[in-house]
Amino acid sequence: MREWSRYVYTCLFYVAVPILLVRLWWRGRESAGYRRNWWQRFGFVPKVSSRSGPPLWIHAVSLGETIAIAPLVQRLLDQYPDLPIVMTSMTPTGKARAESLFGDHIQHFYCPYDLPDALSRFIKRLNPLGCLVVETELWPNMVAACEAQKVPLMVANARLSARSARGYHRVKSLAYPMMRRLSYLVAQSDADADRFRQLGVPDERIAVSGSIKFDIHVDxxxxxxxxxxxxxxxxxxxxxxxxxxxxxxxxxxxxxxxxxxxxxxxxxxxxxxxxxxxxxxxxxxxxxxxxxxxxxxxxxxxxxxxxxxxxxxxxxxxxxxxxxxxxxxxxxxxxxxxxxxxxxxxxxxxxxxxxxxxxxxxxxxxxxxxxxxxxxxxxxxxxxxxxxxxxxxxxxxxxxxxxxxxxxxxQRGALDRLFLQVEKRLINPPV
Known part of the structure; x- marks a missing residue:
């Protein structure tokens, strides 16, 4: 029954693909970036290869999430200069911000739509050591694809309002299996952690760091x-x-x-x-x-x-x-x-x-x-x-x-706590 819900969801998503393409073209009237590299949204990216090993995949859906996670990315680049990092987003503003902040120290692609074949293709070409999703950008097939290809997925700076939690409960046959598949979750607050726990994330996979938004660097x-x-x-x-x-x-x-x-x-x-x-x-x-x-x-x-x-x-x-x-x-x-x-x-x-x-x-x-x-x-x-x-x-x-x-x-200090979790769970996991 649980997988039946995801099957129906996936069929509907495939049916919507022509609409998504039209929407990209339409939004491209005012922001040309939506019309560029659209094939990446279907998983067609070059293979990522590095003598330093597999990359860490960081997904920040848009501009706000990219800004929020930037201090963590910078610390990773400083502490692990040989670690390849691939960032993905869904918007041209997120892409532009990531590239302006980090230049050629990272690679950036548009994240694939939540389609099984697109995600499978993308993950195989990336071969990441782990996936770090910023805040709340969770998609059923994305989470399932990471599990299928043995890519640990961590939600960082995770937040979930009471309103959003009620929405997940209304589609529990789709949401609960997705939540149980998460490898790790680092929440902004105890209240956020409790809501994720009630949706099925196992307690032993949850930590609380506070919000990394407080660790903002004022240039x-x-x-x-x-x-x-x-x-x-x-x-x-x-x-x-x-x-x-x-x-x-x-x-x-x-x-x-x-x-x-x-x-x-x-x-x-x-x-x-x-x-x-x-x-x-x-x-x-x-x-x-x-x-x-x-x-x-x-x-x-x-x-x-x-x-x-x-x-x-x-x-x-x-x-x-x-x-x-x-x-x-x-x-x-x-x-x-x-x-x-x-x-x-x-x-x-x-x-x-x-x-x-x-x-x-x-x-x-x-x-x-x-x-x-x-x-x-x-x-x-x-x-x-x-x-x-x-x-x-x-x-x-x-x-x-x-x-x-x-x-x-x-309230500063969340960045330190999150960095330790990323080190422990994704970069240097226990054997």
Missing amino acids: PVQRREGELLKQRFTGRFVCMLASSHSDEEAQFLVASQSMLARFPQLLLLVVPRHPERFESVYQYFVDQLGMAAVERRSLPASVTDNTRVVVGDTLGEMLLFYTAADVVVMGGSFVDVGGHNPVEPAAVKTPVFMGPFYHNFAVICDAMVESGGMAYVESMSQALEKTASMMVEPAPLLGMGAAAFAYAES
């Missing part, structure tokens, strides 16, 4: 560039909408209209989550406010007294933007996405307002709110109202930023 160069960007904003109070999704920009603008009239020193910094939306978001604000009121980071134009919005349309500069901002309104939390990582702004002492949809980061968010370093709001309007009060009386703003930084610093 002094980027911090300085952020301070210079702040100077370019000519003393304006910067309210940043970070990692925004569709409809959040409209909510943000509506909520801030009265403030823009009351506080001429207010400057809105809007950074869309997905690069393919950069142009449409810029055009939206131009249509609403006029071209003279909107600037974009990618162009050298100066911010003037007439500028009301700056669109952050560049990659790899989030820490720079967080440094330049006075307060962050976190995108993905005002639509049903689940929020985004609040640790990055905390690392540069910038306070955060988080909307009602934060289930992907519930443990971190609750702890940060309790520490006084973040505040929950019910709506974009409430976030802007609180921002207005802090513009009048900035002391609470400074207190929130300091508390956020102190909490983030207190």
Whole structure:
């Protein structure tokens, strides 16, 4: 019965292949990377051979996961310079980030779709010593293929919200066998570990490291560039909408209209989550406010007294933007996405307002709110109202930023614990 569920799932996936190809082509209109190397998504990659031995396969689905796992990859490169590393992702932004961070020190491919033949072909050509999956990117056939070819699979920095756990329980005939096949799982928190345990991951295969997102490295160069960007904003109070999704920009603008009239020193910094939306978001604000009121980071134009919005349309500069901002309104939390990582702004002492949809980061968010370093709001309007009060009386703003930084610093150490697990389980496993 359990394998019957996976059989049905696999048949449906094969039926969907033409749709997936059309979707790749469609998304390629705005991000050409989706149309490149598409054959890799079906397992057609060159054989990976190295005199140093088989590679470690690290799968980080997109940009956020690539950034999260980057410190671990760098430590592996430093400690095991002869260890070949292959990274995979599903998005061009993830690929671009991995290649910009590590260059030719790694190989990068697009990860195959969850099709048995594609995965079998891919794993045979890689012949990895192990597979490290970042956070929650679990697919039934991928896990089964690793087991079939005796490739140990570890989930690193694993998180599972209560909502996602309920979803897995609804398809338990498919999810439970997948979870039982996992070789190892290193969870972000005890709550995450308990949810995975309830889904069938054996207790002896679970460890808890904390979240490696707290071990973020703040590049002094980027911090300085952020301070210079702040100077370019000519003393304006910067309210940043970070990692925004569709409809959040409209909510943000509506909520801030009265403030823009009351506080001429207010400057809105809007950074869309997905690069393919950069142009449409810029055009939206131009249509609403006029071209003279909107600037974009990618162009050298100066911010003037007439500028009301700056669109952050560049990659790899989030820490720079967080440094330049006075307060962050976190995108993905005002639509049903689940929020985004609040640790990055905390690392540069910038306070955060988080909307009602934060289930992907519930443990971190609750702890940060309790520490006084973040505040929950019910709506974009409430976030802007609180921002207005802090513009009048900035002391609470400074207190929130300091508390956020102190909490983030207190949670460091997960990277060390995760690295030890990777060494023990994948690189130097017991014979």
